[in-house]
Amino acid sequence: MQKDILKEISNHILNISTIQRAENNKRFFRCAPGEYGEDDIFTGLTVPQARRLLRVYKDLSLSNTEKLLNSRVHEERLLALLILIENFQKGNKKKKEEIFNLYLKNIKHVNSWDLIDLSAPKIIGEYLKIKYSLQSKNCSGVKFLKKIASDKNSEGKNWKEKLWLKRIAIVSTFAFMLKPFKNDYAPDIIFEVLNKIFSEKDEINSHDLIQKASGWMLREYGKRVDEKKLKQFLLENFDKIKKQRTLLRYSIEKMSKEERLFWLNK
Known part of the structure; x- marks a missing residue:
């Protein structure tokens, strides 16, 4: 049957x-x-x-x-x-x-960007919102996403498996940007996940699909949560972000023309 x-x-x-x-x-x-x-x-x-x-x-x-x-x-x-x-x-x-x-x-x-974008926020992200407090970077839910995003979690995996795991970790954070927010800190978890990725040297971290996912989530953060905090994050991490032009372009897409030119020419 x-x-x-x-x-x-x-x-x-x-x-x-x-x-x-x-x-x-x-x-x-x-x-x-x-x-x-x-x-x-x-x-x-x-x-x-x-x-x-x-x-x-x-x-x-x-x-x-x-x-x-x-x-x-x-x-x-x-x-x-x-x-x-x-x-x-x-x-x-x-x-x-x-x-x-x-x-x-x-x-x-769950091994394609469309499958990930469809499901990761609605299952991984939403479950973490229910299960954990998401009140600090030391929360178990934040550690869970950083572990998925980490190169250490990718040992023994091929480049495609690593690519999809990192995208899952990034895109899952979209659930935390939807109102009502779990708390004031929860939407900022995207910064923790990206800082983890920025801190590691695997070439896959600058793959086009990782840059697009990262820039997309930052753009959504600026639109839905706090554009000032987005700009602060870009400024603090600009030495790394300026080398990833796709990430940068996606993240500033909703800013004014003058602001976009500022970041692109910085």
Whole structure:
């Protein structure tokens, strides 16, 4: 019966997917040899189509959802994450913890920037908001994210695995910037995570996808929390940030033209 439902889902996805979109996705998600999406398989399902499938399969058991998340097919992993998010948001405290632990257990399968951006804030970030006080840099929740972001956590992992773990740590902090804030300190956790990354020398820390995620979260911080604190962070870390032009451009995107020119020419 379990295999039947998973086969049904696989066939359902294939039946409404398009070959042309699958080919486009292979290029968009960098699936050429040596690139970050090299091993991914695409059917050509769109995100709106996946959300419509969620309505059909939202009650899939956790064990089957985990199997779906282990699929080599990108869109099957996407649907699995949509199911996990749906059940996390509607679940009680015990269910949320169960889904959080399942996510961590299978974190190596959350291995594309779109899957991470969709799920990390809504599962990792939201769970940490519930579980921990998030009142200081010594809080267990902050230490958890810094550990994920750390090069020490990446020993024995290939460059793509390290890339995705760091992006998960960065993007998870978006949950702390959403009002109502957990407390005054929680939104500032993005600074702690980035300081951890800045302090280490792995080349992956300056990868385009890390710079984009970092700049995006800083931009959101400036827009949603405190632009003055964002500028202070940029100033204090400018010797490192000025070498990462993508990060800088993303982080200052919502500033005035004059301010953007100031930072770009600094």
